[in-house]
Amino acid sequence: MTSRRFALPPWAFSVIFAGLVLLLIFAVSGRPDIGSLVVALQLAPFLVIVGLGQMLVITAGAGNIDISVAAIMTYGGYLSITVAEATGSWLVGLLAAAGMGILTAVLSVFAIFVVRVPPIVATLVSGLLVSSFTLSIANGFTGTADASLTAFTRLQVGGIPVFALVVAVFTAVVWAVLTFTVYGRQLLAVGQAPTAAGYAGIRTNAITASTYLISGALAGLAGGTLSAYLPPNPTMGESYLLDSIAIVVVGGTLIAGGRAVPVGVWGGAVFFILLDSLLNLVGWDKSGQSLLKGALLLAVLLLAGGGSKAHALTRRPARRPTSPDESVPVAEAAK
């Protein structure tokens, strides 16, 4: 068992790394140029929205992960524009994108709980299904996003992007729900010990399923808003899949579930986006960016370690008869 040598909060690493990268940007550009931070805050909200959904799914524990977010985002981007043009209301467009995300998640949930397919495959399958819709809508796509929505996603007041503030408020709401509501505590309990949570009367499957629905809706919203900020393309959501998992983990959320750190999602997102701008500034191409991103992710893991619940995916309930030895947690045996 790891002892708590540091009293740092779980999101500290992501924020420290983001700060370091910002200082590096200042050093490279030779002046405290706050512009790069503004750009990061402009781009981060989209990643944060997806990341929050991914965080909730991961928090439900034991191998829960949402692979379908990339496909939902891309399709959501096209769908919101199409629906908004048809109805004349950007709000209906965004709602359509969110609803599509929920429908996709319903499919994943059906596959996970009724057919009992592992989440990673179930969400992969529903994502593949959605991406085929995307390709048919993207062919010869001419729509443009509602001008007022585009203006809103780009609006800055006093140098601070308003959209970032909105998402920050939403992040606070997520934090409050996790901390103060029965639903939030139940979700954390399910992530920490599903069997115990079940014995305590929590409907574990319903709680886990709800996280997928929320994640689907958020991915749809992220896609809908992103396509207003930038014109959509068929690979729009792709990088958001791996990045959403990475920032959640860098932010201190346990991949094994049971600990959600909404603030860390922000830290991780800003860190990743600042990193991109730093490397653009230095003139590194995509290869250098990718290399450094990977190296830093591994460095964070090396420093922070995974704690006691490392092998999340092995911690599924054993179907074979258990011997006394098997009740020893994997990581403890590893010591």
Add this chain to the structure above:
Amino acid sequence: MTATTSGRSLVRIAALPRGFVRRVGPAAIIAIAMIAIFSYIAILRPALLTYPNLSGLFATAAPLVFATLAQLIIMSIGDIDLGIGFFIGLVSAVSATLLSTDTLLGIVALAVLVLGYAGVGYLVQVRSVPSLVATLGASFIWLGLGLLLLPIPGGAVLEWLRSLETWLPPIVPVPVVIIVVAVALVWLITQRTTFGVRIRALGSNPMVVTRAGYSLATTRALAYGLAGVLGVCGGLVMSAKIGSGNVAAGDGYTLLSIAAVILGGGTFSGGRAPVWGALFGALTLSFVVTLLTILRVPGEIQSAVQAAIIFAALAGRIVIERVAKS
């Protein structure tokens, strides 16, 4: 008395061994699916059954087969590898650049890559980090290295590697030989050696590995190293097939390989390494694409059909497992 015991043992011999259905069932189902799809292809396009076309069919499938075998090793120890796709892409880039200009340097580079893979496994064990995130981090590095070597797809692969793909020996096509030999070797290693038992024990019950006097870190690193070797083979085969290097070409293999292992009877909880099932899973997923192309299914619907087939195969398998259990 003796009569009854011999009678009992007779019954036991006649009945299937315990857990036989559970172990063989998934592989058998996916094998049937594979044969069904292959037969459908054969009926639609008898011309594909000619020797060179058949060779091409398996050559297309070969990289996914290697990716699946690598994923199988990682999943048999209870981990997940999100980096194998870009790793295969990276190897194809090495094959098209370093390996073809300076063979020795290329071989050294590939060996270093395998060591890197083992290093990821070591990190996963020693720092108890989740494999999902560690391999995700590694995948960024593979992609970055690949783009560094080969910013745009291209380069030229070694002449003999290229000719391996076009060479048509009598009786059996080269890709089939490569696939069968690779699968048989992995089967031998995982099922018939102490090292294989060690790997599977790490997945099902790490305590056994420590009690047997082996280091968990070394075992995990070796398992990742073996996956790395398979990834290198996959990358070389892919570069031979496309005649150049392309980092991005391997991207799709990551998630498909996971699906193939699951289709073949593998589990996320580890401890099982159904090698032949994984092969059938990979071939099925590869044949489906060929079939859909023959049927002129538009590209946009192909992934949906692929998804439906993965889903149907899994659902069928789970229903049969339940029936077998009851």
